[in-house]
Every structure is written in C-alpha cells, then in structure tokens.
Amino acid sequence: MWCLPIYDSSQACTCVCEFCCNCQGVSVVPEDFVAEQLKSVLSDMQVDVVKTGMLPSIGIVKVLSQGLREFPVRALVVDPVMVSTSGDVLAGPSILAGFREQLLPIADIVTPNLKEASALLGGQQLETVADMRSAAKLLHDMGPQNVLVKGGDLPDSLDAVDIFFDGKDFHELRSLRIKTCNTHGTGCSLASCIAAELAKGSSMLPAVKVAKHYIETALDYSKDIAIGNGPQGPFDHLLRLKSYVQNSCRQVGFNPSDLFLYAVTDSRMNKKWGHSITDAVKAAIDGGATIIQLREKDAETQDFLEAAKACLKICHSHGVPLLINDRIDVALACDADGVHVGQSDMPARVARTLLGPDKVIGVSCKTPEQAHQAWIDGADYIGCGGVYPTNTKENNLTVGLDGLKTVCVASKLPVVAIGGIGASNASSVMEIGVPNLKGVAVVSALFDRECILTETRKLHAILTESMSMQRT
Numbered sequence: 001m002w003c004l005p006i007y008d009s010s011q012a013c014t015c016v017c018e019f020c021c022n023c024q025g026v027s028v029v030p031e032d033f034v035a036e037q038l039k040s041v042l043s044d045m046q047v048d049v050v051k052t053g054m055l056p057s058i059g060i061v062k063v064l065s066q067g068l069r070e071f072p073v074r075a076l077v078v079d080p081v082m083v084s085t086s087g088d089v090l091a092g093p094s095i096l097a098g099f100r101e102q103l104l105p106i107a108d109i110v111t112p113n114l115k116e117a118s119a120l121l122g123g124q125q126l127e128t129v130a131d132m133r134s135a136a137k138l139l140h141d142m143g144p145q146n147v148l149v150k151g152g153d154l155p156d157s158l159d160a161v162d163i164f165f166d167g168k169d170f171h172e173l174r175s176l177r178i179k180t181c182n183t184h185g186t187g188c189s190l191a192s193c194i195a196a197e198l199a200k201g202s203s204m205l206p207a208v209k210v211a212k213h214y215i216e217t218a219l220d221y222s223k224d225i226a227i228g229n230g231p232q233g234p235f236d237h238l239l240r241l242k243s244y245v246q247n248s249c250r251q252v253g254f255n256p257s258d259l260f261l262y263a264v265t266d267s268r269m270n271k272k273w274g275h276s277i278t279d280a281v282k283a284a285i286d287g288g289a290t291i292i293q294l295r296e297k298d299a300e301t302q303d304f305l306e307a308a309k310a311c312l313k314i315c316h317s318h319g320v321p322l323l324i325n326d327r328i329d330v331a332l333a334c335d336a337d338g339v340h341v342g343q344s345d346m347p348a349r350v351a352r353t354l355l356g357p358d359k360v361i362g363v364s365c366k367t368p369e370q371a372h373q374a375w376i377d378g379a380d381y382i383g384c385g386g387v388y389p390t391n392t393k394e395n396n397l398t399v400g401l402d403g404l405k406t407v408c409v410a411s412k413l414p415v416v417a418i419g420g421i422g423a424s425n426a427s428s429v430m431e432i433g434v435p436n437l438k439g440v441a442v443v444s445a446l447f448d449r450e451c452i453l454t455e456t457r458k459l460h461a462i463l464t465e466s467m468s469m470q471r472t
C-alpha cells in the first residue's frame with residue numbers, strides 16, 4: 001500500500017481562515033473522533049510518515065501521541081503550528097507542555113519558525129543566526145532526532161536562513177529571500193514536503209534540502225499572484241504542472257509511452273553493416289522508434305559527442321527523445337534528453353544531481369530492490385532484463401518473463417523490457433499483462449540487420465497489434 005504513505009494529523013480541527021490576513025474561527029474536532037480516525041487509518045495500513053500540523057487542544061496532542069505509540073510509524077514530522085506567519089496565535093500555552101513532553105520526544109524532526117521556537121523555549125528572544133543555533137540545540141535536548149529552526153522572519157537577513165541540527169552537526173541552509181506577500185501556507189508546505197520525501201525513502205538532511213528548494217521555487221513562481229483582497233496570498237503548489245502546460249510545444253518531463261519501441265544503437269553492428277550512426281538513427285525513427293539510446297561502447301569521446309549532436313538534431317526534428325548510454329558527460333555536453341545507467345555505472349541519484357530535474361534518467365534493474373532504489377534515486381523509468389539470452393551484452397544474467405513480471409509488479413516506475421527481444425517474441429513480452437510495462441528496448445533485432453527501417457516497421461506493427469489485442 002504505497003499510495004498513501006503519509007498521514008496528516010492536522011485534520012484535528014477546521015480553521016476558517018482567508019488568505020486576507022487572519023484566522024476568523026476555529027472548530028475543534030472532538031478528541032474521541034480524532035482517536036477513532038487515527039486508529040482507523042493507522043490500523044488499516046502501514047503508514048510510513050505522519051506529519052502533524054495545528055493541534056488545537058492538549059487532549060488531541062495526547063490522543064495523537066498515544067496513537068503513535070500504539071502504531072509506530074517510520075517517521076514523525078512535527079510542525080509545531082502555534083503562531084502563524086501573520087502573527088495569529090493558533091494554539092494556547094497549554095499546548096506547549098504537550099508538545100514538549102509528548103510529541104518532541106518521539107519526533108524525527110520538529111520544524112518551528114522563530115516565534116514557535118521562542119514559545120517552545122519559554123519566550124526566549126531569537127534575533128540572530130547564533131540565537132537560532134542555540135535554540136536548535138535546546139530544542140534538540142527536548143528529544144527530537146532533528147531540529148529545523150526556520151529563519152523566514154529573521155530581521156535584516158538578505159537570505160532565508162534555516163538552521164538544521166541533527167544532534168551532532170549544524171547546517172546553515174540558505175536560499176534566496178523572495179520578495180512576495182504570497183506566503184500563506186509556506187510552513188505547512190515545507191513540513192509536508194519533508195514528510196513526502198521521507199516517505200519516498202530519503203534520509204533527513206536531503207529531505208529538508210529538497211523541501212527548502214521546493215518552497216523557494218514555488219515562492220518565486222507565485223510571487224506576483226493576486227488572489228483575494230487581503231495583504232497576504234497563497235503560494236503556488238502547482239508550478240510544475242503549469243510550467244508543463246506553458247511549455248507544451250516542447251516535451252518537458254518524461255512521457256512513459258515513449259518507451260513503446262526503444263531503439264538502442266550499437267557501434268559494432270553499425271560498422272559491420274556499413275551504416276553511419278545518423279543513418280541508423282534516422283531509419284529507426286522512420287520505422288517507428290519512439291525513443292533512441294546511443295550505446296556507443298567503442299567510440300572515442302570526441303567522436304561520440306559529435307555523433308550525439310548530429311543524432312540529437314535528427315531526433316528533435318521528429319519529436320523523438322535521445323538518451324545517452326553510460327556517459328553523463330556526453331549527455332551534458334550535447335544537451336541530450338537524458339541518460340541510461342546500469343548498476344555499475346554512475347549512480348542514478350548522482351546523475352540526477354548532475355543533470356537536474358528535467359532530464360530523463362533510466363536505470364537497469366533485475367530485482368525489486370534495485371527498482372525501489374531507482375525510484376528513490378529519482379529515476380524516470382527502469383530497463384529490466386535480459387529477458388531472453390543475448391549476444392549483445394556479455395555475461396548478462398537472464399531474468400525471463402517471470403523475473404520481468406516480478407520487477408514490474410514491484411516497480412513504481414514505468415518499465416521497458418530488454419534482452420533478446422525481437423519480432424518473434426515481442427508479443428509474449430507485452431502479453432505478461434502488467435500496466436507499467438510500457439514497451440521493449442531492442443538492439444540487435446533492429447541494428448544487426450541490413451535494413452533497419454524494415455525491421456523497425458515490422459516490430460512496430462507487432463507491438464501495436466499486441467497492444468490492441470490487450471485492450472480488447
């Protein structure tokens with residue numbers, strides 16, 4: 001059950017607040033109802049992460065901490081919502097003791113803003129980064145594994161500085177201070193994003209960094225939005241979706257249906273048949289290939305780069321993405337659409353850091369564990385195989401159709417099957433009938449042939465037929 005990995009306990013009250021500036025009313029949900037709701041969710045499925053928001057009564061704090069002791073979760077993110085950015089006190093002093101004694105000791109991270117950190121520390125003034133460090137240390141002494149003191153309200157600071165303390169090291173996390181009135185919901189969103197990253201399997205500091213980067217980007221994106229008449233507005237969670245729509249003439253992001261007929265080139269085969277790489281790529285595209293990978297194991301770097309640039313032109317003039325096998329440097333140098341890496345190549349999480357969020361990353365996986373790791377590392381798809389024996393890759397273990405199915409069922413990413421696949425067996429592969437198997441990746445059945453165009457057309461027709469059979 002991985003589709004609902006987080007439970008947000010802030011449904012414990014309903015708050016009537018407008019973006020204008022203040023909170024106009026709070027309706028507290030009865031404690032026993034919150035207890036029932038908690039039990040209902042936590043006993044029904046293995047919840048990975050709980051994030052708390054506004055907790056309006058000491059009774060509800062108790063109910064929550066009891067629920068979490070009875071049904072432990074992998075991580076608890078405590079956003080001690082007490083004082084809003086607009087200055088409203090959202091939880092009375094009686095809650096403070098509840099936070100200190102019941103929630104902080106079991107929290108994996110607590111994320112107070114300056115006012116909340118000050119309230120938790122009995123009213124201590126926090127005005128400098130040095131104050132934030134000592135507050136983080138004092139809060140850590142109350143029991144949480146990690147503390148993030150948010151310095152958004154720090155006076156006279158050009159950057160938005162947050163202090164992260166894990167009990168050993170301090171990290172000063174800086175991002176640009178975005179000039180905007182649209183800050184409604186930033187704290188809740190930061191904590192929720194940390195929780196979501198933890199649920200995806202991230203460790204704490206990377207989760208906090210991703211969340212902080214997300215908040216900075218979303219604030220920047222929404223800085224000029226005008227909604228309602230009040231002085232404070234919402235920040236915009238949907239920036240990725242909007243930039244996708246705005247750039248719809250360009251393919252932004254990854255479309256899993258591109259994996260349908262994945263043509264992987266091979267320098268030795270092209271040499272054997274006297275095909276130039278550009279002619280080979282063009283023929284594959286004309287035959288219906290939906291994505292191309294340049295797998296040039298023998299090429300010198302400079303030749304590889306020149307070939308990649310030429311192929312990229314051809315691919316883009318046909319709206320087909322081009323990925324580079326193994327070589328992140330070549331992909332970066334020619335601005336390819338992405339890379340494909342194997343288990344002993346550059347790790348996908350490093351490739352993601354180097355290539356940024358918009359490039360496509362594929363990872364070879366033979367097991368559910370590798371598929372899970374690929375997802376955590378930020379890959380877009382996995383290549384699973386060899387499904388059948390192959391002469392193209394030496395010493396490659398065969399997983400068979402059963403191994404392919406096991407990986408597909410476990411994978412949260414779309415899958416392309418590879419290894420020994422061609423016209424004679426492509427239908428059997430697609431017919432294993434798992435929805436995230438999106439296509440086949442093929443080397444020799446396309447490129448170790450005299451006429452690449454004919455072979456690609458043939459395979460395309462077979463795949464199309466097999467997909468239409470599955471739909472009926």
Ligand SMILES: Cc1ncc(COP(=O)(O)OP(=O)(O)O)c(N)n1
Pocket residue numbers: 262264293295325326340341342343344345362363364382383384393416418441
């Ligand atoms: C789509 C796709 N799947 C798997 C592979 C194999 O990658 P890797 O395991 O790194 O082996 P090499 O191709 O580098 O020899 C792939 N290339 N493409």
Ligand SMILES: Cc1ncsc1CCOP(=O)(O)O
Pocket residue numbers: 385386387389390391392393396418419420421441442443444445
């Ligand atoms: C690169 C690779 N990875 C797993 S099998 C394989 C080779 C696929 O080549 P072919 O399609 O010729 O079997």
Ligand SMILES: [Mg+2]
Pocket residue numbers: 325326340341342345
């Ligand atoms: Mg490789």
